[in-house]
Amino acid sequence: MELLTIGAFAKASRLSPKALRLYDELGLLTPARVDPDTGYRRYAPEQLEQARLVAWLRRLGMPLARIRRVCAMDPGEAAGEIRAYWARVEADTAARRDLAAFLVDHLTGKDPTMSRTTAPLSLRYAALSDAGRVRPSNQDTAYAGSRLLAVADGYGGRGALAGAAAVDALRSLESETAPAGDLLNALEDALGRAERAVHGVSAPDDGTGGDSTDAGTTLTAMLWTGSQLALVHIGDSRVHLLRDGELFQITHDHTVVQSLIDEGRLTPEEAASHPQRSLLLRALGRGADSTPDLRLHDARAGDRYLLCSDGLSTVVPAGDIHRVLTDTPEPEAAVRELVDLANASGGPDNVSCVVADVVAQA
Numbered sequence: 001m002e003l004l005t006i007g008a009f010a011k012a013s014r015l016s017p018k019a020l021r022l023y024d025e026l027g028l029l030t031p032a033r034v035d036p037d038t039g040y041r042r043y044a045p046e047q048l049e050q051a052r053l054v055a056w057l058r059r060l061g062m063p064l065a066r067i068r069r070v071c072a073m074d075p076g077e078a079a080g081e082i083r084a085y086w087a088r089v090e091a092d093t094a095a096r097r098d099l100a101a102f103l104v105d106h107l108t109g110k111d112p113t114m115s116r117t118t119a120p121l122s123l124r125y126a127a128l129s130d131a132g133r134v135r136p137s138n139q140d141t142a143y144a145g146s147r148l149l150a151v152a153d154g155y156g157g158r159g160a161l162a163g164a165a166a167v168d169a170l171r172s173l174e175s176e177t178a179p180a181g182d183l184l185n186a187l188e189d190a191l192g193r194a195e196r197a198v199h200g201v202s203a204p205d206d207g208t209g210g211d212s213t214d215a216g217t218t219l220t221a222m223l224w225t226g227s228q229l230a231l232v233h234i235g236d237s238r239v240h241l242l243r244d245g246e247l248f249q250i251t252h253d254h255t256v257v258q259s260l261i262d263e264g265r266l267t268p269e270e271a272a273s274h275p276q277r278s279l280l281l282r283a284l285g286r287g288a289d290s291t292p293d294l295r296l297h298d299a300r301a302g303d304r305y306l307l308c309s310d311g312l313s314t315v316v317p318a319g320d321i322h323r324v325l326t327d328t329p330e331p332e333a334a335v336r337e338l339v340d341l342a343n344a345s346g347g348p349d350n351v352s353c354v355v356a357d358v359v360a361q362a
C-alpha cells in the first residue's frame, strides 16, 4: 500500500500539515508510519475518512478527549455520541440564554413599577409540607411570604436542617428593599449565604458518629419584585406556571435522568421508572455543583405558580396537578389537595407545595 506524504495527505483531506501534526501530537490521528531518521509522517489513504471526521468534530467545538473517543467508535456508536454531545451543547446554551436575558433586563433597568399602567399586583399564597406516608421524618421545607416563595428538599443525615437553613438564608430578601436593579446581586448574595448555611449544617464529621457530611438540599425559590418574579433554581424541585388555562413547567431538573433525556438516551417514560431518577447533578451541599438557574418572569394578573418538591411530581400525574390548580381557587385549599393526592398515591416521599396567585390589588 502506497503511503502518502503529509503534504499529499493534507491536500487530499483538506487539512493543513500544521493541523495534521497537531492531531498527531494530541493522539487524534496517528500517522501510519513515522520515518525514524527524518521524522517525516506518512499516512495511509484509508486514514482520510478519519482525518475528515476529526476536522468536522473540531468545527463542532467538541473537546479533544471526546473526539478521541468518537474516533474509536463504530459509526452507529459515534452517531449516538455526537447526538448526545450536541444535545448537551443546546441545553447549556439554553441556560446561558436565560442568564443573558436576565442580564439584559437587569442592565436596561426594566422596572415596570415605574411604567405601570394597570393596577398594582401582589401575591396571594399558601405553603404546605408533609412527611408523606413512608418516610420517618420530613426533610422538605416549604415557605411562602409576601415576597418570597421557596421549596427545599434536603438529603443526607441532616437534610432537614440543610433545607431549612437554605430557605432561612433567603428569607432576609423578604425585608430587604433592594432597588430592582440590584436584584441579581441580592439574589447572588442570598445564595452565597444559603450555601454557607448548608455547609455549616453539613460540617465535616466531628467524630460524634453522625452522618452529617453528605447533607445537602435542592433549592427552588421565587422572589417577588412587585411586577416580576425572579426564579432561582438548583436541583429537582419544580416550578409550574398556570397561565391562560395552560400549565407549563418552567424549571429544568438538574438530575442525571433529565440529562439522559436531553441527550436522547432515555425517553421521559423510561425516566419515570428509572432506579436512579433522584440522582442530582446540582444541589447545595459540599462537593455539589451549586450553579443556579436564574430567570426573571414578568408577572401577569391571573397567573398561578406552583413550587413543589419531587414528592409531588413523581407520584401525581401532570394532568391531576393541572386539574387541582384550575379547579381550586384558594391557595390554601390547593396545596392541601395536592399534598392529599400525593399521599393517596402512597406518599412515598416528603411532599411540599407552594401555590401563589398574582392578583391585581383592589
Ligand code: MG
Binding pocket: 153, 309, 310, 311, 349, 350
Ligand atoms: Mg424528595
